[in-house]
Amino acid sequence: MVSYFGNIYRALSTIAIGMGQTWKAMFRPAVTLQYPRERWELPVNARGILFMNADDCIGCNKCVRICPVDCIYLDAVKAAPDEDLGKASMGNPIRQHVIRFDIDMFKCCYCSDCTTVCPTECLYMTDEYENGVYSRDNGIYHFSKYSPEEAVALRLREKEEDERKAREKEAKLAAKQKAAEGKGKSAVGA
Protein backbone atom coordinates (compact mmCIF):
# COMPACT_ATOMS: atom_id res chain seq x y z
CA MET A 1 0.00 0.00 0.00
CA VAL A 2 2.80 2.37 0.92
CA SER A 3 4.69 1.47 -2.25
CA TYR A 4 1.49 1.98 -4.28
CA PHE A 5 1.06 5.57 -3.15
CA GLY A 6 4.83 6.00 -3.25
CA ASN A 7 4.71 5.05 -6.92
CA ILE A 8 1.99 7.58 -7.60
CA TYR A 9 3.91 10.29 -5.79
CA ARG A 10 7.13 9.42 -7.61
CA ALA A 11 5.36 9.42 -10.96
CA LEU A 12 3.79 12.84 -10.39
CA SER A 13 6.92 14.43 -8.94
CA THR A 14 9.20 13.13 -11.70
CA ILE A 15 6.74 14.28 -14.35
CA ALA A 16 6.78 17.71 -12.74
CA ILE A 17 10.59 17.75 -12.78
CA GLY A 18 10.66 16.69 -16.44
CA MET A 19 8.08 19.23 -17.51
CA GLY A 20 10.01 21.91 -15.62
CA GLN A 21 13.14 20.99 -17.54
CA THR A 22 11.38 21.26 -20.91
CA TRP A 23 9.72 24.48 -19.83
CA LYS A 24 13.12 25.97 -19.13
CA ALA A 25 14.46 24.63 -22.44
CA MET A 26 11.73 26.49 -24.32
CA PHE A 27 13.35 29.82 -23.51
CA ARG A 28 16.89 28.85 -24.39
CA PRO A 29 18.06 30.09 -27.78
CA ALA A 30 18.62 27.50 -30.46
CA VAL A 31 22.19 26.27 -30.83
CA THR A 32 21.69 24.87 -34.30
CA LEU A 33 23.66 26.43 -37.14
CA GLN A 34 22.05 26.61 -40.59
CA TYR A 35 25.09 24.70 -41.82
CA PRO A 36 25.61 25.22 -45.52
CA ARG A 37 24.75 28.90 -45.14
CA GLU A 38 26.43 29.52 -41.79
CA ARG A 39 29.60 27.90 -40.48
CA TRP A 40 31.50 27.78 -37.27
CA GLU A 41 34.62 29.92 -37.20
CA LEU A 42 37.47 27.40 -36.95
CA PRO A 43 40.30 27.75 -34.42
CA VAL A 44 43.63 28.92 -35.88
CA ASN A 45 45.25 25.49 -35.44
CA ALA A 46 42.38 23.61 -37.06
CA ARG A 47 43.52 20.65 -39.14
CA GLY A 48 41.83 20.43 -42.50
CA ILE A 49 42.84 19.19 -45.92
CA LEU A 50 46.61 19.16 -46.58
CA PHE A 51 47.99 21.57 -49.13
CA MET A 52 51.41 21.57 -50.76
CA ASN A 53 52.90 24.64 -52.39
CA ALA A 54 54.67 23.05 -55.38
CA ASP A 55 56.95 26.06 -55.93
CA ASP A 56 58.72 25.50 -52.62
CA CYS A 57 59.04 21.71 -52.47
CA ILE A 58 62.62 20.48 -52.63
CA GLY A 59 61.64 16.80 -52.83
CA CYS A 60 63.47 15.90 -49.62
CA ASN A 61 61.13 12.96 -48.93
CA LYS A 62 60.93 13.71 -45.19
CA CYS A 63 57.13 13.93 -45.17
CA VAL A 64 56.88 10.56 -46.93
CA ARG A 65 59.09 8.90 -44.35
CA ILE A 66 57.36 10.39 -41.30
CA CYS A 67 53.80 9.73 -42.47
CA PRO A 68 52.39 7.06 -40.12
CA VAL A 69 49.80 5.88 -42.66
CA ASP A 70 51.92 6.24 -45.82
CA CYS A 71 49.46 8.47 -47.59
CA ILE A 72 51.97 10.72 -49.35
CA TYR A 73 53.45 9.57 -52.67
CA LEU A 74 56.50 11.49 -53.87
CA ASP A 75 58.65 10.95 -56.98
CA ALA A 76 61.53 13.28 -57.79
CA VAL A 77 63.95 13.54 -60.67
CA LYS A 78 67.40 15.02 -60.19
CA ALA A 79 68.03 18.25 -62.01
CA ALA A 80 70.52 18.15 -64.84
CA PRO A 81 73.99 19.46 -63.88
CA ASP A 82 73.58 22.56 -65.99
CA GLU A 83 70.00 23.21 -64.79
CA ASP A 84 69.24 25.82 -62.12
CA LEU A 85 65.90 25.28 -60.39
CA GLY A 86 66.34 28.29 -58.11
CA LYS A 87 65.73 28.42 -54.41
CA ALA A 88 62.71 27.83 -52.20
CA SER A 89 61.32 30.85 -50.40
CA MET A 90 63.12 29.74 -47.21
CA GLY A 91 66.46 29.74 -49.05
CA ASN A 92 66.89 26.02 -49.54
CA PRO A 93 68.28 25.25 -53.02
CA ILE A 94 65.99 23.10 -55.16
CA ARG A 95 67.90 20.26 -56.80
CA GLN A 96 65.09 17.99 -57.93
CA HIS A 97 62.04 18.08 -60.13
CA VAL A 98 59.13 16.88 -57.96
CA ILE A 99 57.22 15.16 -60.72
CA ARG A 100 54.72 13.50 -58.44
CA PHE A 101 53.33 14.66 -55.11
CA ASP A 102 50.05 12.91 -54.32
CA ILE A 103 48.24 12.86 -50.96
CA ASP A 104 45.50 10.34 -50.33
CA MET A 105 43.23 12.35 -48.02
CA PHE A 106 41.14 9.23 -47.33
CA LYS A 107 44.16 7.60 -45.75
CA CYS A 108 45.37 10.73 -43.99
CA CYS A 109 44.92 10.65 -40.22
CA TYR A 110 45.35 14.41 -39.80
CA CYS A 111 48.26 14.00 -37.37
CA SER A 112 50.06 16.97 -38.96
CA ASP A 113 53.48 15.30 -38.59
CA CYS A 114 54.40 16.00 -42.22
CA THR A 115 53.84 19.73 -41.82
CA THR A 116 56.17 19.70 -38.82
CA VAL A 117 59.09 18.05 -40.58
CA CYS A 118 58.76 19.95 -43.85
CA PRO A 119 62.00 22.01 -44.06
CA THR A 120 60.58 24.65 -46.40
CA GLU A 121 57.16 24.79 -44.76
CA CYS A 122 55.53 24.28 -48.11
CA LEU A 123 53.25 21.55 -46.78
CA TYR A 124 50.53 22.75 -44.44
CA MET A 125 46.98 22.09 -43.32
CA THR A 126 44.24 24.39 -44.59
CA ASP A 127 40.99 25.14 -42.77
CA GLU A 128 39.07 23.40 -45.56
CA TYR A 129 37.14 20.43 -44.14
CA GLU A 130 34.46 19.65 -46.71
CA ASN A 131 36.35 17.00 -48.68
CA GLY A 132 33.53 14.61 -49.42
CA VAL A 133 33.74 13.28 -52.97
CA TYR A 134 31.77 10.83 -55.08
CA SER A 135 34.65 8.55 -56.05
CA ARG A 136 37.56 7.21 -54.03
CA ASP A 137 39.94 8.40 -56.76
CA ASN A 138 38.85 11.98 -56.18
CA GLY A 139 40.16 11.73 -52.63
CA ILE A 140 43.73 11.69 -53.93
CA TYR A 141 45.01 15.22 -54.34
CA HIS A 142 47.70 15.93 -56.93
CA PHE A 143 50.05 18.79 -56.11
CA SER A 144 52.93 18.44 -58.54
CA LYS A 145 53.36 21.39 -60.93
CA TYR A 146 54.46 19.07 -63.73
CA SER A 147 51.93 17.76 -66.20
CA PRO A 148 51.95 14.00 -66.83
CA GLU A 149 53.68 14.52 -70.20
CA GLU A 150 56.39 16.61 -68.62
CA ALA A 151 56.79 14.00 -65.92
CA VAL A 152 57.19 11.26 -68.51
CA ALA A 153 59.73 13.36 -70.39
CA LEU A 154 61.68 14.06 -67.21
CA ARG A 155 61.64 10.42 -66.28
CA LEU A 156 62.88 9.52 -69.73
CA ARG A 157 65.62 12.10 -69.42
CA GLU A 158 66.62 10.67 -66.07
CA LYS A 159 66.67 7.20 -67.53
CA GLU A 160 68.84 8.26 -70.41
CA GLU A 161 71.08 10.12 -68.03
CA ASP A 162 71.37 7.05 -65.86
CA GLU A 163 72.10 4.87 -68.85
CA ARG A 164 74.65 7.34 -70.10
CA LYS A 165 76.28 7.40 -66.68
CA ALA A 166 76.20 3.62 -66.53
CA ARG A 167 77.79 3.45 -69.95
CA GLU A 168 80.43 5.96 -68.96
CA LYS A 169 81.08 4.03 -65.78
CA GLU A 170 81.32 0.83 -67.73
CA ALA A 171 83.64 2.44 -70.25
CA LYS A 172 85.75 3.83 -67.42
CA LEU A 173 85.82 0.47 -65.78
CA ALA A 174 86.69 -1.21 -69.04
CA ALA A 175 89.43 1.33 -69.67
CA LYS A 176 90.73 0.84 -66.17
CA GLN A 177 90.67 -2.90 -66.66
CA LYS A 178 92.38 -2.52 -70.00
CA ALA A 179 94.99 -0.31 -68.49
CA ALA A 180 95.51 -2.79 -65.69
CA GLU A 181 95.74 -5.63 -68.19
CA GLY A 182 98.17 -3.62 -70.31
CA LYS A 183 100.23 -2.94 -67.20
CA GLY A 184 100.21 -6.59 -66.30
CA LYS A 185 101.25 -7.53 -69.79
CA SER A 186 103.95 -4.99 -69.84
CA ALA A 187 105.01 -6.21 -66.44
CA VAL A 188 105.03 -9.69 -67.72
CA GLY A 189 106.74 -8.50 -70.83
CA ALA A 190 109.24 -6.53 -68.85
Next chain:
Amino acid sequence: MEAIGIVLIKLAFVLVFVLSFGGILTWVERKQSAIMQDRIGANRASILGLRVIGLFHPLADAIKMFLKESFRPANAEKFIFTLAPAISVFFALVGFAVIPFGDKLVLGDTVVNLQLAPLNVGILYLFAVAGMAVYGVVLGAWASRNNYALLGGLRAAAQMISYEIALGVTIFGSIMVYQTVDLQEIVRWQGAYFWGWLPAWGVILQPLGFLLFLTVGIAETKRVPFDPPEGESEIIGYFLEYSGMGFGMYFLTDFIETVMIAAITVTLFFGGWQVPYLAPDGFHFPWGSELLCAQWVVALLQVLGFTLKIMFFLWLQMAIRWTLPRFRYDQVMRLGWKYILPISLANIVLTGAAILLIK
Protein backbone atom coordinates in the same frame (compact mmCIF):
# COMPACT_ATOMS: atom_id res chain seq x y z
CA MET B 1 -34.75 22.54 -36.59
CA GLU B 2 -32.37 24.87 -38.31
CA ALA B 3 -32.35 25.53 -42.02
CA ILE B 4 -30.26 23.11 -44.04
CA GLY B 5 -28.05 25.96 -45.26
CA ILE B 6 -27.07 26.94 -41.74
CA VAL B 7 -26.27 23.34 -40.88
CA LEU B 8 -24.07 23.06 -43.97
CA ILE B 9 -22.24 26.26 -43.06
CA LYS B 10 -21.66 24.97 -39.53
CA LEU B 11 -20.48 21.66 -40.95
CA ALA B 12 -18.01 23.42 -43.21
CA PHE B 13 -16.81 25.55 -40.31
CA VAL B 14 -16.22 22.56 -38.04
CA LEU B 15 -14.46 20.59 -40.78
CA VAL B 16 -12.19 23.49 -41.71
CA PHE B 17 -11.54 24.20 -38.03
CA VAL B 18 -10.57 20.63 -37.21
CA LEU B 19 -8.66 19.80 -40.37
CA SER B 20 -6.65 23.01 -40.34
CA PHE B 21 -5.79 22.38 -36.70
CA GLY B 22 -4.83 18.81 -37.63
CA GLY B 23 -2.67 20.06 -40.48
CA ILE B 24 -1.01 22.81 -38.50
CA LEU B 25 -0.24 20.37 -35.71
CA THR B 26 2.26 18.63 -38.00
CA TRP B 27 4.06 21.96 -38.09
CA VAL B 28 3.58 22.57 -34.36
CA GLU B 29 5.01 19.15 -33.57
CA ARG B 30 8.19 19.86 -35.50
CA LYS B 31 8.57 23.41 -34.37
CA GLN B 32 7.75 22.86 -30.71
CA SER B 33 9.99 19.82 -30.42
CA ALA B 34 12.74 21.90 -32.00
CA ILE B 35 12.25 24.73 -29.53
CA MET B 36 12.25 22.29 -26.65
CA GLN B 37 15.48 20.72 -27.89
CA ASP B 38 17.31 24.00 -28.65
CA ARG B 39 16.98 23.46 -32.38
CA ILE B 40 15.47 25.70 -35.03
CA GLY B 41 13.08 23.24 -36.64
CA ALA B 42 11.33 23.04 -39.97
CA ASN B 43 12.07 26.12 -42.07
CA ARG B 44 13.05 24.82 -45.49
CA ALA B 45 9.77 24.66 -47.41
CA SER B 46 9.41 27.90 -49.33
CA ILE B 47 7.14 29.38 -51.96
CA LEU B 48 8.95 31.93 -54.14
CA GLY B 49 11.62 32.25 -51.49
CA LEU B 50 9.00 32.95 -48.81
CA ARG B 51 9.51 30.73 -45.77
CA VAL B 52 7.09 32.08 -43.11
CA ILE B 53 8.82 30.17 -40.25
CA GLY B 54 8.17 26.86 -41.97
CA LEU B 55 4.39 27.18 -42.20
CA PHE B 56 4.42 25.73 -45.72
CA HIS B 57 5.58 22.37 -44.42
CA PRO B 58 2.06 20.99 -43.85
CA LEU B 59 1.31 21.89 -47.46
CA ALA B 60 4.48 20.18 -48.69
CA ASP B 61 3.57 17.14 -46.58
CA ALA B 62 0.08 16.98 -48.04
CA ILE B 63 1.37 17.20 -51.60
CA LYS B 64 3.94 14.51 -50.89
CA MET B 65 1.37 12.19 -49.32
CA PHE B 66 -1.05 12.58 -52.21
CA LEU B 67 1.56 12.08 -54.91
CA LYS B 68 3.16 9.01 -53.40
CA GLU B 69 2.16 5.56 -54.51
CA SER B 70 -0.36 3.91 -52.22
CA PHE B 71 1.26 0.52 -52.10
CA ARG B 72 -0.79 -2.51 -51.17
CA PRO B 73 0.87 -5.81 -50.26
CA ALA B 74 -0.04 -8.72 -52.52
CA ASN B 75 -1.69 -10.78 -49.79
CA ALA B 76 -3.53 -7.92 -48.10
CA GLU B 77 -7.29 -7.99 -47.73
CA LYS B 78 -7.97 -5.50 -50.53
CA PHE B 79 -11.29 -4.00 -49.51
CA ILE B 80 -10.65 -3.63 -45.80
CA PHE B 81 -7.07 -2.52 -46.35
CA THR B 82 -8.33 0.39 -48.42
CA LEU B 83 -11.23 1.16 -46.12
CA ALA B 84 -9.46 1.06 -42.74
CA PRO B 85 -7.71 4.47 -42.83
CA ALA B 86 -10.99 6.08 -43.86
CA ILE B 87 -12.76 4.43 -40.90
CA SER B 88 -10.04 5.74 -38.66
CA VAL B 89 -10.37 9.34 -39.87
CA PHE B 90 -14.16 9.15 -39.95
CA PHE B 91 -14.57 8.22 -36.30
CA ALA B 92 -11.99 10.80 -35.29
CA LEU B 93 -13.91 13.51 -37.13
CA VAL B 94 -17.54 12.75 -36.25
CA GLY B 95 -16.87 13.32 -32.56
CA PHE B 96 -16.69 17.04 -33.24
CA ALA B 97 -20.39 17.08 -34.11
CA VAL B 98 -21.36 17.50 -30.47
CA ILE B 99 -18.59 19.86 -29.36
CA PRO B 100 -20.14 23.29 -28.63
CA PHE B 101 -18.04 26.02 -30.26
CA GLY B 102 -20.08 28.82 -28.75
CA ASP B 103 -23.45 29.78 -27.33
CA LYS B 104 -26.23 31.08 -29.54
CA LEU B 105 -25.63 33.49 -32.38
CA VAL B 106 -28.63 35.74 -33.12
CA LEU B 107 -28.75 37.05 -36.67
CA GLY B 108 -31.98 38.96 -37.13
CA ASP B 109 -34.74 36.38 -36.68
CA THR B 110 -32.59 33.28 -36.94
CA VAL B 111 -30.93 31.86 -33.86
CA VAL B 112 -27.90 29.72 -34.64
CA ASN B 113 -26.83 27.20 -32.03
CA LEU B 114 -23.03 27.09 -32.35
CA GLN B 115 -22.95 23.33 -31.99
CA LEU B 116 -23.24 21.11 -35.03
CA ALA B 117 -25.60 18.52 -33.51
CA PRO B 118 -27.47 19.55 -30.36
CA LEU B 119 -27.51 16.10 -28.78
CA ASN B 120 -28.80 15.54 -25.27
CA VAL B 121 -26.48 12.54 -24.75
CA GLY B 122 -23.35 14.30 -25.94
CA ILE B 123 -20.83 12.53 -23.71
CA LEU B 124 -22.25 9.09 -24.42
CA TYR B 125 -22.04 9.82 -28.13
CA LEU B 126 -18.41 10.88 -27.73
CA PHE B 127 -17.58 7.63 -25.94
CA ALA B 128 -19.37 5.58 -28.57
CA VAL B 129 -17.36 7.28 -31.30
CA ALA B 130 -14.11 6.93 -29.38
CA GLY B 131 -14.91 3.24 -28.88
CA MET B 132 -15.38 2.78 -32.62
CA ALA B 133 -12.03 4.41 -33.36
CA VAL B 134 -10.28 1.17 -32.44
CA TYR B 135 -11.85 -0.50 -35.49
CA GLY B 136 -9.91 1.61 -37.96
CA VAL B 137 -6.69 0.60 -36.27
CA VAL B 138 -7.39 -3.09 -35.77
CA LEU B 139 -8.90 -3.64 -39.22
CA GLY B 140 -6.00 -1.86 -40.89
CA ALA B 141 -3.50 -3.93 -38.92
CA TRP B 142 -5.27 -7.20 -39.65
CA ALA B 143 -5.91 -6.50 -43.34
CA SER B 144 -2.29 -5.73 -44.14
CA ARG B 145 -1.28 -9.39 -43.49
CA ASN B 146 1.88 -8.47 -41.67
CA ASN B 147 2.94 -9.88 -38.33
CA TYR B 148 4.32 -6.63 -36.99
CA ALA B 149 1.25 -4.70 -38.08
CA LEU B 150 -0.90 -7.32 -36.38
CA LEU B 151 1.17 -7.01 -33.20
CA GLY B 152 0.60 -3.27 -33.27
CA GLY B 153 -3.09 -3.81 -33.86
CA LEU B 154 -3.35 -6.19 -30.91
CA ARG B 155 -1.57 -3.73 -28.67
CA ALA B 156 -3.82 -0.93 -29.91
CA ALA B 157 -6.93 -3.00 -29.21
CA ALA B 158 -5.78 -3.91 -25.71
CA GLN B 159 -4.65 -0.40 -24.87
CA MET B 160 -7.60 1.49 -26.30
CA ILE B 161 -10.21 -0.77 -24.77
CA SER B 162 -8.52 -0.71 -21.37
CA TYR B 163 -8.33 3.04 -21.41
CA GLU B 164 -11.86 3.30 -22.79
CA ILE B 165 -13.10 1.99 -19.47
CA ALA B 166 -10.94 4.42 -17.52
CA LEU B 167 -12.09 7.22 -19.84
CA GLY B 168 -15.70 6.55 -18.97
CA VAL B 169 -15.07 6.24 -15.27
CA THR B 170 -12.98 9.44 -14.99
CA ILE B 171 -15.90 11.47 -16.32
CA PHE B 172 -18.51 10.10 -13.90
CA GLY B 173 -17.37 12.58 -11.28
CA SER B 174 -17.95 15.49 -13.63
CA ILE B 175 -21.34 14.17 -14.71
CA MET B 176 -22.33 13.89 -11.04
CA VAL B 177 -21.40 17.54 -10.55
CA TYR B 178 -23.07 18.85 -13.71
CA GLN B 179 -26.15 16.56 -13.47
CA THR B 180 -26.31 16.38 -17.28
CA VAL B 181 -24.58 14.72 -20.24
CA ASP B 182 -25.54 17.40 -22.75
CA LEU B 183 -22.26 19.16 -23.59
CA GLN B 184 -23.91 22.52 -24.30
CA GLU B 185 -25.65 22.36 -20.90
CA ILE B 186 -22.38 21.38 -19.22
CA VAL B 187 -20.68 24.46 -20.66
CA ARG B 188 -23.60 26.71 -19.61
CA TRP B 189 -23.35 25.26 -16.09
CA GLN B 190 -19.72 26.40 -15.97
CA GLY B 191 -20.77 30.02 -16.61
CA ALA B 192 -21.57 30.48 -12.89
CA TYR B 193 -19.13 32.09 -10.45
CA PHE B 194 -17.99 31.09 -6.97
CA TRP B 195 -18.07 33.99 -4.53
CA GLY B 196 -18.97 36.21 -7.43
CA TRP B 197 -15.54 36.19 -9.09
CA LEU B 198 -14.08 32.67 -9.54
CA PRO B 199 -15.38 31.02 -12.73
CA ALA B 200 -17.02 27.70 -11.85
CA TRP B 201 -14.94 25.72 -14.29
CA GLY B 202 -14.87 21.96 -13.93
CA VAL B 203 -11.18 21.86 -13.06
CA ILE B 204 -11.89 23.63 -9.76
CA LEU B 205 -14.53 21.08 -8.78
CA GLN B 206 -12.81 18.06 -10.29
CA PRO B 207 -9.01 18.57 -10.23
CA LEU B 208 -8.34 14.85 -9.87
CA GLY B 209 -10.85 14.04 -12.59
CA PHE B 210 -9.11 16.53 -14.88
CA LEU B 211 -5.66 15.02 -14.37
CA LEU B 212 -6.95 11.50 -14.89
CA PHE B 213 -8.94 12.48 -17.96
CA LEU B 214 -5.97 14.21 -19.57
CA THR B 215 -3.78 11.16 -18.95
CA VAL B 216 -6.35 8.75 -20.34
CA GLY B 217 -7.05 11.07 -23.24
CA ILE B 218 -3.40 11.18 -24.23
CA ALA B 219 -3.34 7.39 -23.98
CA GLU B 220 -6.32 7.25 -26.34
CA THR B 221 -4.47 9.23 -29.01
CA LYS B 222 -1.81 6.47 -29.14
CA ARG B 223 1.01 8.99 -29.15
CA VAL B 224 4.18 8.99 -27.07
CA PRO B 225 4.34 8.30 -24.09
CA PHE B 226 1.53 5.79 -24.72
CA ASP B 227 2.67 4.51 -28.08
CA PRO B 228 3.21 0.74 -27.93
CA PRO B 229 0.66 0.33 -30.79
CA GLU B 230 2.80 2.52 -33.01
CA GLY B 231 6.16 1.73 -31.45
CA GLU B 232 8.07 3.53 -34.16
CA SER B 233 11.34 2.44 -32.64
CA GLU B 234 10.46 -1.26 -32.52
CA ILE B 235 7.54 -2.61 -34.61
CA ILE B 236 6.38 0.46 -36.61
CA GLY B 237 2.89 -0.62 -35.63
CA TYR B 238 -0.50 -1.00 -37.23
CA PHE B 239 0.20 1.29 -40.21
CA LEU B 240 3.37 -0.57 -41.16
CA GLU B 241 2.16 -1.52 -44.64
CA TYR B 242 0.53 1.81 -45.45
CA SER B 243 2.12 4.40 -47.66
CA GLY B 244 0.97 7.52 -49.42
CA MET B 245 -2.36 8.90 -48.31
CA GLY B 246 -3.28 5.70 -46.44
CA PHE B 247 -0.49 6.44 -44.02
CA GLY B 248 -1.36 10.13 -44.25
CA MET B 249 -4.86 9.41 -42.99
CA TYR B 250 -3.59 7.44 -39.98
CA PHE B 251 -1.15 10.26 -39.34
CA LEU B 252 -3.95 12.81 -39.54
CA THR B 253 -6.11 10.69 -37.25
CA ASP B 254 -3.51 11.00 -34.52
CA PHE B 255 -3.55 14.78 -34.77
CA ILE B 256 -7.34 15.02 -35.04
CA GLU B 257 -7.62 12.88 -31.92
CA THR B 258 -5.18 15.24 -30.21
CA VAL B 259 -7.45 18.15 -31.10
CA MET B 260 -10.42 16.05 -29.96
CA ILE B 261 -8.90 15.40 -26.53
CA ALA B 262 -8.08 19.09 -26.19
CA ALA B 263 -11.65 20.01 -27.15
CA ILE B 264 -13.25 17.56 -24.69
CA THR B 265 -10.89 18.62 -21.90
CA VAL B 266 -11.76 22.27 -22.49
CA THR B 267 -15.48 21.53 -22.70
CA LEU B 268 -15.64 19.42 -19.57
CA PHE B 269 -13.07 21.07 -17.33
CA PHE B 270 -12.21 24.53 -18.64
CA GLY B 271 -15.55 26.09 -19.34
CA GLY B 272 -15.78 25.34 -23.06
CA TRP B 273 -16.63 28.59 -24.83
CA GLN B 274 -17.07 30.49 -21.56
CA VAL B 275 -14.95 33.61 -21.42
CA PRO B 276 -14.60 34.86 -17.84
CA TYR B 277 -17.15 37.57 -16.97
CA LEU B 278 -18.65 37.52 -20.49
CA ALA B 279 -22.45 37.49 -20.28
CA PRO B 280 -24.71 37.37 -23.38
CA ASP B 281 -24.77 41.18 -23.48
CA GLY B 282 -21.12 41.95 -22.74
CA PHE B 283 -18.55 41.90 -19.97
CA HIS B 284 -19.68 42.28 -16.35
CA PHE B 285 -16.56 42.46 -14.23
CA PRO B 286 -16.71 41.50 -10.56
CA TRP B 287 -15.43 44.94 -9.53
CA GLY B 288 -18.60 46.46 -10.95
CA SER B 289 -17.51 47.93 -14.27
CA GLU B 290 -19.23 46.85 -17.46
CA LEU B 291 -18.26 46.65 -21.11
CA LEU B 292 -21.30 45.99 -23.26
CA CYS B 293 -20.98 44.74 -26.83
CA ALA B 294 -23.18 43.42 -29.63
CA GLN B 295 -24.43 39.86 -29.59
CA TRP B 296 -22.34 38.78 -32.58
CA VAL B 297 -19.22 40.14 -30.92
CA VAL B 298 -20.02 38.02 -27.88
CA ALA B 299 -20.47 34.94 -30.06
CA LEU B 300 -17.18 35.68 -31.82
CA LEU B 301 -15.38 36.13 -28.50
CA GLN B 302 -16.78 32.81 -27.29
CA VAL B 303 -15.52 30.94 -30.36
CA LEU B 304 -12.19 32.73 -30.02
CA GLY B 305 -11.94 31.85 -26.34
CA PHE B 306 -12.71 28.22 -27.10
CA THR B 307 -10.04 28.19 -29.82
CA LEU B 308 -7.43 29.73 -27.53
CA LYS B 309 -8.16 27.20 -24.80
CA ILE B 310 -7.85 24.37 -27.34
CA MET B 311 -4.55 25.80 -28.49
CA PHE B 312 -3.27 25.80 -24.93
CA PHE B 313 -4.10 22.14 -24.51
CA LEU B 314 -2.58 21.26 -27.86
CA TRP B 315 0.58 22.96 -26.67
CA LEU B 316 0.43 21.06 -23.39
CA GLN B 317 -0.06 17.72 -25.12
CA MET B 318 2.87 18.43 -27.43
CA ALA B 319 5.02 19.41 -24.45
CA ILE B 320 4.10 16.15 -22.70
CA ARG B 321 4.76 14.16 -25.86
CA TRP B 322 8.25 15.62 -26.17
CA THR B 323 9.09 15.39 -22.48
CA LEU B 324 8.14 11.94 -21.26
CA PRO B 325 9.79 8.73 -22.47
CA ARG B 326 7.55 6.01 -23.84
CA PHE B 327 6.03 3.28 -21.73
CA ARG B 328 6.61 -0.40 -22.21
CA TYR B 329 3.48 -2.40 -23.07
CA ASP B 330 3.15 -3.93 -19.59
CA GLN B 331 3.67 -0.52 -18.02
CA VAL B 332 0.82 0.91 -20.06
CA MET B 333 -1.45 -1.90 -18.92
CA ARG B 334 -0.38 -1.58 -15.28
CA LEU B 335 -0.92 2.17 -15.30
CA GLY B 336 -4.36 1.79 -16.84
CA TRP B 337 -5.75 -1.03 -14.73
CA LYS B 338 -3.93 -0.75 -11.42
CA TYR B 339 -3.54 2.99 -11.04
CA ILE B 340 -5.89 5.09 -13.16
CA LEU B 341 -8.99 2.89 -12.85
CA PRO B 342 -8.91 2.54 -9.02
CA ILE B 343 -8.11 6.23 -8.57
CA SER B 344 -10.95 7.29 -10.84
CA LEU B 345 -13.29 5.00 -8.90
CA ALA B 346 -12.09 6.67 -5.72
CA ASN B 347 -12.76 10.01 -7.40
CA ILE B 348 -16.40 8.98 -7.90
CA VAL B 349 -16.73 8.05 -4.23
CA LEU B 350 -15.12 11.30 -3.11
CA THR B 351 -17.31 13.38 -5.41
CA GLY B 352 -20.43 11.60 -4.17
CA ALA B 353 -19.42 12.19 -0.54
CA ALA B 354 -18.73 15.86 -1.23
CA ILE B 355 -22.09 16.35 -2.96
CA LEU B 356 -23.87 14.66 -0.03
CA LEU B 357 -22.05 16.81 2.51
CA ILE B 358 -22.74 20.08 0.68
CA LYS B 359 -26.44 19.28 0.20
